[in-house]
Amino acid sequence: MDWTEKYRPSHLADIVGNGTAVHQMLDWARGWKRGTKPLILYGKPGIGKTSAAYALANDMQWEAMELNASDTRTKAIIERVAGAGSTSGSLTGAARRLVVLDEADNLQGTADKGGAKAILDIIRDARQPIILIANDLYGLASDLRAACDPVQFKALPARSLIPHLKYICSVEKVQCNDQALKDIADNSAGDMRAAVTTLYAASIGKQRIEEPDIRTSMKDGRASIFQLIPAVFGRCAGAELVRMSYEVDDKPDAIEQWIEANLASLKGPEATAQAYRYLSRADEYIGNTNRRQYFMLWRYATVTMLLGTNVASGGHGIHERISSPRRWQRMASSKRQKGIRTALLGKLGGLIHMPQQTVRDGYLNLLSILAEKDPLFFARELDLDADQLGLLIHDRAKAITIAKALAVERREEDKREKIKAQKKTAPEQKIKPAPAVTPARVKAGVLETVLPDEPGSPPPPQQEKQQKAGGRQSTLF
Amino acid sequence: MLKATIDADILKESIDAISALVTECRLHTDENGISTRAVDTANVAMISLLLKKEAFSSFAATRSELGIDIAKMKNIFGMMAKNDMITLELTDDIHKLQVSFQGYKYSITLLDENTIRKDPNPPTIELPGKVAIPGAELNSAIKAAAVVSDKIALGIDAAKQIFFMAAEGDTDHIRREFGKDEVSFINGVEAKSLFSLDYMKDMGKVMSRAEEVEIHLGIDHPAKFSFNIAGGNGHVEYLLAPRIEAD
Numbered sequence: 195m196d197w198t199e200k201y202r203p204s205h206l207a208d209i210v211g212n213g214t215a216v217h218q219m220l221d222w223a224r225g226w227k228r229g230t231k232p233l234i235l236y237g238k239p240g241i242g243k244t245s246a247a248y249a250l251a252n253d254m255q256w257e258a259m260e261l262n263a264s265d266t267r268t269k270a271i272i273e274r275v276a277g278a279g280s281t282s283g284s285l286t287g288a289a290r291r292l293v294v295l296d297e298a299d300n301l302q303g304t305a306d307k308g309g310a311k312a313i314l315d316i317i318r319d320a321r322q323p324i325i326l327i328a329n330d331l332y333g334l335a336s337d338l339r340a341a342c343d344p345v346q347f348k349a350l351p352a353r354s355l356i357p358h359l360k361y362i363c364s365v366e367k368v369q370c371n372d373q374a375l376k377d378i379a380d381n382s383a384g385d386m387r388a389a390v391t392t393l394y395a396a397s398i399g400k401q402r403i404e405e406p407d408i409r410t411s412m413k414d415g416r417a418s419i420f421q422l423i424p425a426v427f428g429r430c431a432g433a434e435l436v437r438m439s440y441e442v443d444d445k446p447d448a449i450e451q452w453i454e455a456n457l458a459s460l461k462g463p464e465a466t467a468q469a470y471r472y473l474s475r476a477d478e479y480i481g482n483t484n485r486r487q488y489f490m491l492w493r494y495a496t497v498t499m500l501l502g503t504n505v506a507s508g509g510h511g512i513h514e515r516i517s518s519p520r521r522w523q524r525m526a527s528s529k530r531q532k533g534i535r536t537a538l539l540g541k542l543g544g545l546i547h548m549p550q551q552t553v554r555d556g557y558l559n560l561l562s563i564l565a566e567k568d569p570l571f572f573a574r575e576l577d578l579d580a581d582q583l584g585l586l587i588h589d590r591a592k593a594i595t596i597a598k599a600l601a602v603e604r605r606e607e608d609k610r611e612k613i614k615a616q617k618k619t620a621p622e623q624k625i626k627p628a629p630a631v632t633p634a635r636v637k638a639g640v641l642e643t644v645l646p647d648e649p650g651s652p653p654p655p656q657q658e659k660q661q662k663a664g665g666r667q668s669t670l671f
Numbered sequence: 672m673l674k675a676t677i678d679a680d681i682l683k684e685s686i687d688a689i690s691a692l693v694t695e696c697r698l699h700t701d702e703n704g705i706s707t708r709a710v711d712t713a714n715v716a717m718i719s720l721l722l723k724k725e726a727f728s729s730f731a732a733t734r735s736e737l738g739i740d741i742a743k744m745k746n747i748f749g750m751m752a753k754n755d756m757i758t759l760e761l762t763d764d765i766h767k768l769q770v771s772f773q774g775y776k777y778s779i780t781l782l783d784e785n786t787i788r789k790d791p792n793p794p795t796i797e798l799p800g801k802v803a804i805p806g807a808e809l810n811s812a813i814k815a816a817a818v819v820s821d822k823i824a825l826g827i828d829a830a831k832q833i834f835f836m837a838a839e840g841d842t843d844h845i846r847r848e849f850g851k852d853e854v855s856f857i858n859g860v861e862a863k864s865l866f867s868l869d870y871m872k873d874m875g876k877v878m879s880r881a882e883e884v885e886i887h888l889g890i891d892h893p894a895k896f897s898f899n900i901a902g903g904n905g906h907v908e909y910l911l912a913p914r915i916e917a918d
């Protein structure tokens with residue numbers, strides 16, 4: 195049988211640590227009457243919340259019923275089970291029934307959205323004591339939190355785990371040396387369940403537990419980049435560095451960025467140069483990995499950059515704060531700029547029928563000079579906005595004014611179109627709006643400068659001419 | 672070890688009686704028959720069921736414990752016809768129950784008994800009021816009450832020697848009284864408790880098949896419903912915790 199179940203404390207007095215919380219629970223239970231707020235026990239996993247709830251029921255000689263995450267917890271089931279449990283008397287003659295809603299923070303929004311409301315309803319109508327258990331107090335809906343009294347459970351200090359582990363060892367007749375027990379306690383980060391499970395796993399098939407047995411049965415811990423980077427710059431064995439790099443969630447290209455961001459902490463230009471040499475070599479491997487999709491190459495990248503930088507640092511360690519790579523940040527901020535450039539090149543390329551790259555390499559300067567001479571024309575014909583025009587004529591302020599002027603012009607044009615459309619529907623109306631003429635004439639003037647060999651063509655009616663100008667524009671260039 | 676043959680109808684009746692409250696249970700077998708005792712998830716109702724070996728057409732068993740998934744069983748037995756003969760077979764070393772009927776051979780994987788809630792202790796409460804009523808009558812009164820409310824009161828009026836079932840809805844009220852001519856009073860002392868109709872409905876369906884249901888009542892105490900199944904060769908006891916009345 196699983197030791198965590200076997201050695202689950204059955205009395206509040208046996209709960210390790212969390213004395214304040216236990217007292218709070220006991221006071222609550224002794225003073226409980228109908229209408230008393232339910233308790234929320236919250237804290238990290240494995241530190242005795244559920245055990246405390248059952249121990250309380252046991253000590254008070256109450257019945258206990260549990261609804262946990264392994265039950266399907268839809269609104270209907272919560273209502274039926276917890277509802278029945280909290281409104282019914284005891285079956286066996288116990289004074290009260292404690293309703294334990296375990297993992298209450300996981301219940302919301304998972305199986306059924308109505309879960310939180312169902313619990314609130316149950317709390318309101320409850321005639322039996324209720325305890326909610328959650329890892330994260332703020333994972334609960336605020337009105338649910340307000341309806342209950344919170345009791346915090348804290349992670350257990352490593353030294354307080356050891357006596358309990360020792361006790362289990364003595365009952366199970368397993369010999370375990372003190373260092374191994376200390377290792378277990380240290381590594382479980384205050385999680386009693388993890389500690390007991392580690393001990394259990396290490397003990398299977400053995401009568402004696404030594405330190406090496408612990409390693410294999412340990413709950414998987416994962417190194418983070420904040421452990422890896424100091425290790426790279428400090429004194430750390432190569433194999434250990436590589437192992438940590440496998441544990442971190444970041445890929446080698448990300449690790450490379452992190453190392454690079456912290457190269458400033460190296461002592462002297464020689465060391466920096468050396469580190470950069472290894473980093474660039476590693477970068478080549480990363481590049482090859484991406485190109486060939488042959489991920490075995492990653493290991494060369496990892497080893498080169500970790501060990502290379504480690505050697506270059508001479509084990510001096512990082513004394514400043516670990517800085518995060520700025521590259522991504524820079525790339526994010528330049529994204530907008532790149533977008534503007536691509537859009538502009540696309541429009542210019544369309545104008546002169548050339549690929550964007552050719553425009554950029556051979557014609558952009560030329561077009562730029564032309565545009566500086568007549569920015570309004572370029573803006574209008576290419577439909578450039580202020581940013582794009584600014585990039586083209588290297589004058590942001592001017593570009594903004596021109597873009598504004600263009601916008602005004604467009605609005606008036608729209609207005610005119612609208613009026614024309616109205617005129618079409620009501621042709622008897624003879625009043626010709628005055629402003630309609632002026633922009634159209636400007637347009638015609640522009641047309642003449644663009645098409646100098648067509649000046650003598652008979653002036654068609656204004657509307658037609660405008661349409662023609664637009665149509666011809668695209669074919670001529 | 673278990674090797675038994677049983678009429679489909681009897682097995683179905685037993686499974687139905689259990690499934691009214693729980694979805695899984697531990698079945699105990701010994702040389703005298705099979706039995707189970709289980710409490711529902713909310714700890715509100717308990718069933719004790721005993722099926723004597725006389726209920727089987729052939730029965731041979733040693734003491735053992737089976738973890739039964741009742742919901743699954745119910746689905747499987749849904750396709751059995753009346754008067755089919757079912758053979759149940761379990762060998763000691765494997766966790767599979769062989770069920771065969773009509774040429775079908777099921778091999779049903781049993782649940783690990785350790786994962787099922789521990790058997791509840793037999794309750795030790797005194798329920799003085801005792802009446803016996805035909806199952807069908809009880810069930811129709813429950814059904815009638817379910818129309819107006821979600822809870823039902825069962826009680827005995829000692830002075831008038833009347834057994835009553837009453838339901839109080841928000842707007843409606845229903846009351847059914849049974850006199851001496853309809854129920855037999857085994858012990859007509861004053862009693863009244865309130866029960867959840869959610870449970871009563873499920874139990875009522877099962878009890879409707881019983882010729883006579885013995886009801887044990889107290890004042891704001893659980894109720895015990897006990898009746899025979901399998902033509903007297905089996906016995907079921909339901910225990911239901913009372914609702915606590917709102918003040």
